[in-house]
Amino acid sequence: MKVIFLDVDGVLNSEKDLLEAKGKSELFDRPLALLKELVESTKAKIVVSSTWRIGCSKSGRNSWYGEEIFKTLTDRLAEYQMEVYDITPVINKPGVQRGDEIRAWLENAKEEIDAFVILDDDADMCEFTGTNLVQTSMKTGLLEYHVEIAKSILNGENITHDVVLDAVRKVWDKLPELRFGQLIVNVLGSDPFYELDKNVVTKMRKYERKICE
Known part of the structure; x- marks a missing residue:
C-alpha cells in the first residue's frame, strides 16, 4: 500500500x-x-x-x-x-x-x-x-x-546520476547560450546546495516543459 x-x-x-x-x-x-x-x-x-x-x-x-x-x-x-x-x-x-x-x-x-x-x-x-x-x-x-x-x-523512480545528468542535459541542449552556473541558478535558484537529486530532476523536467511551450 x-x-x-x-x-x-x-x-x-x-x-x-x-x-x-x-x-x-x-x-x-x-x-x-x-x-x-x-x-x-x-x-x-x-x-x-x-x-x-x-x-x-x-x-x-x-x-x-x-x-x-x-x-x-x-x-x-x-x-x-x-x-x-x-x-x-x-x-x-x-x-x-x-x-x-x-x-x-x-x-x-x-x-x-x-x-x-x-x-x-x-x-x-x-x-x-x-x-x-x-x-x-x-x-x-x-x-x-x-x-x-x-x-x-x-512510484519508486530510481534517481541515478545518469537520470540527473540526462535531465540537466536536455535543458542545456535547448539553452546552449547559458553557462552551466547560469543554468543551475535559473532552474534551482541561488542556493541549490541542499536540493535533493529527485528535486533537481523534477525541476529540470518542469523547466524543460516550460521552455518547449
Missing part, C-alpha cells in the same frame, strides 16, 4: 487563498485537483497528519471546533472523489514532532507499506525529512512540481 501523509494548511490552501477568503479557513479547488491527480496516478491512500484531525472521534482529543473542521476536510475531498483512509495518532508529549506521529502510524499499520510521501509546509519530520517529505509553503500551497516529486517517491 502507498500512503500520502496529508497536511492541510499550506498544502490545500495558501496565504493568497486565505486572503481572498477573508481569513476563513477553507480548502481550494486548485490544490484539491492536484491532490486528486496524485492519488489517481499512484493509487495511494490518504492519512491525515494535519492538526485538522484533532477533534474528530478517532483522534481521542477534543477541539474547540469539535468535528466541524475534520468534516470540512472530508466533505471537500469527497467532492473530488477522495476519502480519508486514516489519521496519524495524536501524541501529546513534550518535544513530539509530526514525524514521530507518522512513525508511530507506520509501526502500527495494518497493511504492508510499499512507499509513502509526506505533503507538509513544515519540516519537523525527523528521519523522514530528507527522503519522504515534499515540502510545500504557506505562500503557495501545493504546486504541480510538488506533485511530480511525490509521484517519483511513491
